[in-house]
Structure formats: structure tokens, C-alpha cells
Amino acid sequence: MKTYKIAIAGFGGVGRATASLLLSRRMRYRDVYGADVRLVAVCGSRSGVADVDGLEEEQLLTLEDGFSGPAFIEASGADILIEAGPSDFRTGGPGLAYIRSALSAGRDTIVISKGALAHSGRQLRELARGSGAMLKLSGAAAAALPTIDLVGHSLKGCEVLSVEGILNATTNYLLDAMTTRGIGFDTALREAQQGGFAEADPRNDTEGWDTACKLLILANFGLGADLDMNDLTVEGIQSITGDRIEAWRSEGLVPKLVGSLTRVNGAFRAGVGIRTYPLADPFANIRGKDKAIRIVTDAMGETIAIGSGKEPLATAAAALKDLEHILTARIANPFRY
Ligand SMILES: NC(=O)c1ccc[n+]([C@@H]2O[C@H](COP(=O)([O-])OP(=O)(O)OC[C@H]3O[C@@H](n4cnc5c(N)ncnc54)[C@H](OP(=O)(O)O)[C@@H]3O)[C@@H](O)[C@H]2O)c1
Structure with missing residues (x-):
């Protein structure tokens, strides 16, 4: 069974809902995609937690200070980034650095915040095209409403x-x-x-x-x-x-x-x-x-x-819909991982 390691950057209401929903769906990922999906890292602005064998719900309750930033996500060995930090379209927000780093490294990326996509969309599309990474963004484009x-x-x-x-x-x-x-x-x-x-x-x-x-x-x-x-x-x-x-x-x-x-x-x-x-x-x-x-x-x-989905569950589900689209595409073309 192929392992897919997921990291979440931005761990507020939406990031936490996404983590919990992902953990609750691990059996589905095994049954439907033959995929062992592990949450290997989460972080907020100043703290985080990582475990290459996969985090469990109780490990998400206490984040450790000092574990944050694109380098922390990089070191976690994640294959796929889910970015759920604050949205700031005037600067791109903190998400921009995470997304740039992930796409440059060829890591498939699911974006929930809007700032980086609105501020630097062309550059991010070019980075994804250049590295072959998939860039998915249902959560940022009205989430539970399909657009x-x-x-x-x-x-x-x-x-x-x-x-x-x-x-x-x-x-x-x-x-x-x-x-x-x-x-x-x-x-x-x-x-x-x-x-x-x-x-x-x-x-x-x-x-x-x-x-x-x-x-x-x-x-x-x-x-x-x-x-x-x-x-x-x-x-x-x-x-x-x-x-x-x-x-x-x-x-x-x-x-x-x-x-x-x-x-x-x-x-x-x-x-x-x-x-x-x-x-x-x-x-x-x-x-x-x-x-x-x-x-x-x-x-x-x-x-x-x-x-008419209820938040933050609906946005978490939109991001994990993107994850399933990535699993579908990568399993059809599995040599990438
Ligand atoms: N809420 C919704 O219903 C909804 C729906 C669709 C899309 N969204 C989008 O989803 C995103 C998250 O929303 P939310 O409601 O979860 O916001 P939130 O509760 O304010 O959470 C934002 C998170 O981002 C973290 N953060 C800030 N700077 C960071 C950095 N440099 N590195 C890593 N993490 C950082 C914060 O960390 P700290 O905890 O350390 O401050 C916090 O955990 C937003 O962009 C929002 O526009 C939200």
C-alpha cells in the first residue's frame, strides 16, 4: 500500500477541522484508493507537532513552540501540503511562503487561504507547471459551493x-x-x-x-x-x-x-x-x-x-475533496511518488 504523507500549515478552526476529518477518513482512503494517508505535521504561527509515522488526534492537542514555517514542513517529509493560514490578498499572507516552498519542491498543494492565490496567482501557477506539482484550491474558491x-x-x-x-x-x-x-x-x-x-x-x-x-x-x-x-x-x-x-x-x-x-x-x-x-x-x-x-x-x-455547508466542516471537506482528486490522479500516474 502506497503511503501519502500530509502536512497542514495554519492550524485554526479550518486547519483543525481538516486534520480531524482527514484522520476520521483514513479507512476510506485505504478502501477506495489503497492509500495509507498519514498526517505527519501540523503548525500554527509559532508552534507545531510532527511524527513521520502519522499523528493521532490526541497529539494535536499540544503543539510545541518553535515548530513552524516552511522549513518545518519541509523537514516533516510531507508529500502533500494543505495550507490553511490567514488570507491577506494585499501581501499574499503567511501562506505564500509555504505554498511557494511546496510547489518549488514538486509537492502537491491544497490551498484554503485566498491571499497568496489572489496576490501571486500567476507565479504560483508557473511554479506548479514547472515542478509538475498539482495545485488545488476548492477551499479558497467558495469551499463547499463548487466553483x-x-x-x-x-x-x-x-x-x-x-x-x-x-x-x-x-x-x-x-x-x-x-x-x-x-x-x-x-x-x-x-x-x-x-x-x-x-x-x-x-x-x-x-x-x-x-x-x-x-x-x-x-x-x-x-x-x-x-x-x-x-x-x-x-x-x-x-x-x-x-x-x-x-x-x-x-x-x-x-x-x-x-x-x-x-x-x-x-x-x-x-x-x-x-x-x-x-x-x-x-x-x-x-x-x-x-x-x-x-x-x-x-x-x-x-x-x-x-x-449551504456548515463551517468549518464544509471547508475542511472541500479541501479533502481536493485531496481525493490528487489521490485519483496520482494513483493513475503513480510514478511521481
Ligand atoms: N472559517 C471559514 O469558514 C473559512 C471558509 C473558507 C476559507 N477559509 C479560509 O481558511 C483560512 C483559515 O481560516 P480559519 O477560520 O481557520 O482562521 P483562524 O482560526 O484565524 O486560523 C488561522 C491559523 O493560521 C495560523 N497562522 C498564522 N500565521 C502563520 C504562519 N506564519 N505559519 C503557520 N500558521 C500561521 C494561525 O496560527 P496561530 O494559531 O499561532 O495564531 C492560526 O492557526 C483563512 O485563510 C480563511 O480565509 C475559512
């Missing part, structure tokens, strides 16, 4: 003409609460923060940047575009007033924060902003923390997917 896989598998061969996505759960929750319960932005935000699904500093979500990152990643990694953040117009929901919501409601319209891509003369035009939908449109009925994507192609017409 990259939808265009890369289900719609393969078709030309994508346009994409519309409700890609950020927090803003959808806020707009939904404002529209259906008539509460103001500040009240809805406080409620979301108390429920743990809006950050203390919510601007990355409310100003549209999280949606923009996901859109950029889908465009560049899924559709072969070469956009950067300066190519996008980005507007958020922070200045939507109760009066405006009421005006839309009186016209039978429901506002959503939407990332959109349109193919114009072979190139993509992209932006993030409010769009309004009549009640009969499926997008008007995407409630609470759900997400959705609508893709129009030349040959398959319109496809809509709706995602």
Missing part, C-alpha cells in the same frame, strides 16, 4: 460566457436579515458577530474584498484569465440603508452582493457589487449563510449551484 470543479469538470469543453456568484456567506446573511426582518446594517452585523460568523473587523467581507478574491481565483485558476485586483471594480454593502432596502422591497426586488464575470471579445470583465433580483429568480431565494453560483456557457446554457 472551480464545476467549470473544470462538469462544464468541461464549454466556453464560459458569464458567471454570477453570491460568494460570501456573511454579506448574504446581513442582506437577508435586513431584507426579510427589516433590521439595519449595524444590528444585523452585531447579530452576525455574536453568532461567530462575522469578524470583529468585518470590512474584508462587507466591503466586497472576500468576494473579489474568490472571483479572481475562479477567473484565473478556473477560466484561464490573468486578472489582478486592479482589474476589478469592487463595491460592498456597508452603505446600504434601510430606506434603500425598503425601496427595493416595494418593487419586488431582493438585493444580493454578487461577484460577476462577463466574457467580452474573448477577455473577462469582472466586478463586485449589489445586484437586485425579482422574487422568481433563484438568486432572490438564497437565504442566510448560503452561497450560489450561476454559470452561462455556450453549449450547456445556464447552470446554477447552491451551497
Whole structure:
């Protein structure tokens, strides 16, 4: 049986959920892929733990100071990196160094954070191409809502003409609460923060940047575009007033924060902003923390997917879906390991 050694860099809510789900699925990996999948290292910003024979759940409870960084992951002997650190699209975040190091060494890499992909996507694609490493990123591209896989598998061969996505759960929750319960932005935000699904500093979500990152990643990694953040117009929901919501409601319209891509003369035009939908449109009925994507192609017409997974399990599962795609590809072509 072939052994696959996995390391996780970034060990917060999502990293921990990914580790636990991976350990709980070891029997599945043996049965389905004939693969002995071992978690050999995890680390946060300052501490970590490694065991080449495979970590067990109880070893994940106490991380040791000083064990962190790309060199720590390198030394663990991992074949596959799962990166789950903070997202910072302005700098690439700490994930950038881990991802660069793994791809340069030819290590297959599953990325959950968005920062490095939005900041240095072209360089990372080139590194992966150069070393032959697989680079998978479902967790960074709306996670439980299939986006990259939808265009890369289900719609393969078709030309994508346009994409519309409700890609950020927090803003959808806020707009939904404002529209259906008539509460103001500040009240809805406080409620979301108390429920743990809006950050203390919510601007990355409310100003549209999280949606923009996901859109950029889908465009560049899924559709072969070469956009950067300066190519996008980005507007958020922070200045939507109760009066405006009421005006839309009186016209039978429901506002959503939407990332959109349109193919114009072979190139993509992209932006993030409010769009309004009549009640009969499926997008008007995407409630609470759900997400959705609508893709129009030349040959398959319109496809809509709706995602409603609970976090952080849903994002962990999206990353491990990527792992299974890597196992499938590597087992079909096993000489790489
Ligand atoms: N939460 C969700 O539902 C969700 C959904 C989709 C995608 N994501 C993405 O998933 C990523 C993780 O989210 P989260 O909710 O798990 O965040 P989190 O709880 O804040 O965890 C972030 C982790 O990254 C670690 N970290 C920071 N700098 C590091 C470094 N230099 N080296 C190694 N680790 C470092 C932190 O370490 P310390 O513990 O030492 O500070 C922490 O363990 C984010 O990029 C987020 O955008 C999250």
C-alpha cells in the first residue's frame, strides 16, 4: 500500500477541522484508493507537532513552540501540503511562503487561504507547471459551493460566457436579515458577530474584498484569465440603508452582493457589487449563510449551484475533496511518488 504523507500549515478552526476529518477518513482512503494517508505535521504561527509515522488526534492537542514555517514542513517529509493560514490578498499572507516552498519542491498543494492565490496567482501557477506539482484550491474558491470543479469538470469543453456568484456567506446573511426582518446594517452585523460568523473587523467581507478574491481565483485558476485586483471594480454593502432596502422591497426586488464575470471579445470583465433580483429568480431565494453560483456557457446554457455547508466542516471537506482528486490522479500516474 502506497503511503501519502500530509502536512497542514495554519492550524485554526479550518486547519483543525481538516486534520480531524482527514484522520476520521483514513479507512476510506485505504478502501477506495489503497492509500495509507498519514498526517505527519501540523503548525500554527509559532508552534507545531510532527511524527513521520502519522499523528493521532490526541497529539494535536499540544503543539510545541518553535515548530513552524516552511522549513518545518519541509523537514516533516510531507508529500502533500494543505495550507490553511490567514488570507491577506494585499501581501499574499503567511501562506505564500509555504505554498511557494511546496510547489518549488514538486509537492502537491491544497490551498484554503485566498491571499497568496489572489496576490501571486500567476507565479504560483508557473511554479506548479514547472515542478509538475498539482495545485488545488476548492477551499479558497467558495469551499463547499463548487466553483472551480464545476467549470473544470462538469462544464468541461464549454466556453464560459458569464458567471454570477453570491460568494460570501456573511454579506448574504446581513442582506437577508435586513431584507426579510427589516433590521439595519449595524444590528444585523452585531447579530452576525455574536453568532461567530462575522469578524470583529468585518470590512474584508462587507466591503466586497472576500468576494473579489474568490472571483479572481475562479477567473484565473478556473477560466484561464490573468486578472489582478486592479482589474476589478469592487463595491460592498456597508452603505446600504434601510430606506434603500425598503425601496427595493416595494418593487419586488431582493438585493444580493454578487461577484460577476462577463466574457467580452474573448477577455473577462469582472466586478463586485449589489445586484437586485425579482422574487422568481433563484438568486432572490438564497437565504442566510448560503452561497450560489450561476454559470452561462455556450453549449450547456445556464447552470446554477447552491451551497449551504456548515463551517468549518464544509471547508475542511472541500479541501479533502481536493485531496481525493490528487489521490485519483496520482494513483493513475503513480510514478511521481
Ligand atoms: N472559517 C471559514 O469558514 C473559512 C471558509 C473558507 C476559507 N477559509 C479560509 O481558511 C483560512 C483559515 O481560516 P480559519 O477560520 O481557520 O482562521 P483562524 O482560526 O484565524 O486560523 C488561522 C491559523 O493560521 C495560523 N497562522 C498564522 N500565521 C502563520 C504562519 N506564519 N505559519 C503557520 N500558521 C500561521 C494561525 O496560527 P496561530 O494559531 O499561532 O495564531 C492560526 O492557526 C483563512 O485563510 C480563511 O480565509 C475559512
